[in-house]
Amino acid sequence: MIQERVETYDIEQRNTAKINLMARWQEKWTNGTYGRWTWRLIPNIQRWIQRPYGEVDYFLTQALSGHGCFRKYLHDRQKTDSEACIYCRAIDDVEHTLFACPRWEEVRNNLAAETGSSFNDTNMMENLTTSEETWKIAYKATVNESCSSARYQTAESPTLA
Ligand SMILES: [Zn+2]
Numbered sequence: 001m002i003q004e005r006v007e008t009y010d011i012e013q014r015n016t017a018k019i020n021l022m023a024r025w026q027e028k029w030t031n032g033t034y035g036r037w038t039w040r041l042i043p044n045i046q047r048w049i050q051r052p053y054g055e056v057d058y059f060l061t062q063a064l065s066g067h068g069c070f071r072k073y074l075h076d077r078q079k080t081d082s083e084a085c086i087y088c089r090a091i092d093d094v095e096h097t098l099f100a101c102p103r104w105e106e107v108r109n110n111l112a113a114e115t116g117s118s119f120n121d122t123n124m125m126e127n128l129t130t131s132e133e134t135w136k137i138a139y140k141a142t143v144n145e146s147c148s149s150a151r152y153q154t155a156e157s158p159t160l161a
Helices: 002-031 036-041 045-049 058-065 071-076 094-100 102-115 124-129 132-146
Strands: none
Touching: 002 045, 036 058, 045 124, 058 094, 058 132, 094 102, 102 132, 124 132
């Protein structure tokens, strides 16, 4: 009897500690100054970490962090001589690649048709966490098409070497 009360108390304490920790983590994430692009895409930590599917690989990390194959990012690090998009000549940052570049408009439109909503920064998390099916569609639109190694296969593409 005493043992049961101790165990129950421990479980309640642990759950309360977990909830408090998550709330503090969320507050720091919401009010932080670093990783604001990632925060725009993934504002809700709990929902993100509790999704039961969806591996974050090298390419998705680039999209979620904004650090990677984007010409502005590479130009800022002297890895390429121009920050212009190789497809439309606008400044090529992650936001441009994912949500604005005309090169990927058809991909975004297909995603919108499949999910019933547009593909933008405010619903990226919704697309990635609603179901495994929407994760696959959003992943395909984000990674397989616009952030994949295909970007490196043109003669004008930069190298990370
Ligand atoms: Zn472009």
